Amino acid sequence: MPTRRASPACSKPLPAKTPDPVTTPVDLAFMTLAEAAAAIAAGDVSSREVTExxxxxxxxxxxxxxxLAGLDEADALAQADAADAARAKGAALGPLHGVPLAHKDMYYRRGRVSACGSAIRKDFRPDHTATALERLDAAGALDIARLNMVEFAFGVTGHNDVVGTPRNPWNTAHMTGGSSSGSGVAVASRMCFGALGSDTGGSIRLPAACCGLVGMKPTYGRVSRHGAMPxxxxxxxxxxxxxxxxxNALIMQAIAGIDPNDPVTAGTPVGDYLGGLDKDVRGLKVGLPENFFYDGVAPEVRTLVEASLKMFEDRGCEIVPVKIPDAVAVMNRLTNLITATEGAAVxxxxxxxxxxxxxxxxxxxxAIGLFTPASVYLRVLTLRKQLVREFCDQVFGKVDVLHTPLMTMPVPTLAESNMSANPGFADYLLKIGHNTRPGNFLGLPGLNVPCGFTPDGLPCSFQLMGRPFDEGLLYRLGQAYQQATDWHGRAPDLS
Incomplete structure (x- = not known):
């Protein structure tokens, strides 16, 4: 497949690629989700036009x-027509009314294939619909396609030897990140306005970072997993x-909250993510890790991430160096052990x-999980509770959020990240997920925000980590950054 490159990167933000949102059909896909929802609600454009x-x-x-893992164009247009008909009748409109979304192929919709990137489930049709999809339906969103993913969500690079590997739209010789690979590619390619992913060790944040997007891994228990392949x-x-x-906040506002079908969802009230977006960030304490999160970071990544931290300082935040508990160094491997063991049970x-x-x-x-002794697994779970308390006390006792690189390296090529061609692949996986897996182990929210491009034209991102259920604060800081920059407005050149 020929390699396609984005336009050359530079060290300063470039003008956002934002064509007139309602001039031609192709331009409509370049609106943001918020713009599309507003335009449909106002009657400036129809859901059918945007969907087309x-x-x-x-x-x-x-x-x-x-x-794409699956696409039924007739069904997508029928959904759009129904949305337009409801608006014409004066029906109450949800905040996402008529906006086309697409989702990772692990979210069940009754009667529709959900293959989970596998051959084993290629014909599986569930008898129920995922809670997250039901809540997006209630908000008025359209669900127009199933998106490719790593097989059973078990991988961080995006490779899939069973159904095919998605390609990074910024440069198709590079990996997309995984396991929500198709979600990252589809949103970055302007095929849809947003997508659900899942994150067990970085699988929302890594594709977001590799594809130049915003990705939220919420607090464990904030969003129901009912009807999502575990x-x-x-x-x-x-x-x-x-x-x-x-x-991102618009979608999270729709899907967050307790669900009796998922017993780990928390009763902690869902904040007003949208209402808090534009609040002042002056005086907030942003933590700069003194250890671990910058271990082995590439110079070109460090430069961009440190520049993003300077923006927060310029906006009135207090930058506070913070010592990360030494135990964080083992969280990557422990997360791998938990994932393999629980995955093997499934x-x-x-x-x-x-x-x-x-x-x-x-x-x-x-196979690793099948041979992990139960005693080892249970000891890890016991240790985990202690490490969560220590981390929150030692880090969030001093700062409001922690600011880190999302990845310590530039986006790798498909060849570099290919298991079959890399004898040191296990260690390479640990390196890719170095800064994401601690958040999963600790159950903390993490927001990926793009902050520029490395010299090879690939996106680079920082991560904001917060206290449990403090997604609203992460959104507030991410919004402040995007108000001051325009990296998020750039689109890959796939013409």
Whole structure:
């Protein structure tokens, strides 16, 4: 497949690629989610017109980037027509009314295939719909496509040897990040206005970082996982990938909250994410980690991330150096152990009867979990509670949020991140997820925000980590950054 590159990167923000939102069908796909929702609500454009613009990009661009696991254009247009008819009748409109979204192919919708990036479930049709999808339906959003993913969400690079690997729209020779690979690619390619992913070890934040998007891994228990194919029940989280912080908050506002079908969802009240977006950030304490999160960081990544931190200082935040507890160094490996062990419990029956139907990466990692002693797994869970308390006391006792690089390296190539071609792949996985897995182990919210491009034209991002259920503060700081910069307005050149 020929390599496609974004326009050359530079060290300063470039003008956002924001065409007139309602001039031609192709331009409609370049609106933000918030702009599209407002335009549909005002009657400036119809849901059908916006949906047609997205479908046009899907059919034109998918051969290059392989984002789609399934697409029914007739159904997508029928949803749009129903949304337009409801508006014409004066029906009450939800905040996402008529806006086309698409989601990772692990979210169940009754009667529709949900293959989870696998051969094993290629014909699986669930008898119920995921809570997150039901809540987006209630908010008026359209669900127009299923998006590719790493097989059973078990991987951080985006590779899938079973159904094919998505390609990074900024440069198709580079990885997308995973496991929500198709979600990152589809949103970055302007095929849809937002997408749900899942995050067990970085699988929302890494595709967001590699594809130049905003990605929220919420607090464990903030969003229901009911009707989403599980990987590791004590780590799995559900969250959105979008182009802007405001768009992300719009989706999170719709999906967050307690659900009796998911017993780990918390009764902690959901904040007003949108109402707090534009509040002043002066006086907030932003933590600069003195250790761990900058270990081995590439110079070009450090330069961009430190520049983003300077923006917060310029906006009146107090930058506070903070010592990270030494125990964080083991959280990456412990998260891997939990994921493999809990994943093996989910997949044990198929591993016994259909092991050869798995791709090699998934099969190898599940095999580790099958042979992990229960005593080791239980000791890790006990240790985890202690480490969560220590981290929150020592870090968030001093600062409001922690600011880190999301990845310590520039976006790797597909060849560099290919398991079959990399004998040191296990260590390479740890390096890719170095700064994401602690958040999963601790159950803390993490927001990925793009902050520029490395010299090879690939996106770079920082991460904001917060106290449990403090997603609103992360959004507030992310919004402040995007008001001062325009990295989020750039789009990959796939023409």
């Amino acid at each position: 613009a997205c479908l046009k990009r899907m059919t034109a661009l998918n051969p290059q980037v392989n984002a 990987l590791a029940h004590s780590l799995d989280t559900v969250g959105p990938l979008t182009r802007t912080v405001r768009d 997949h044990s029956r198929w591993m016994e009867t259909q092991a050869t139907d798995y791709g090699p990466q998934t099969r190898a990692r599940l």
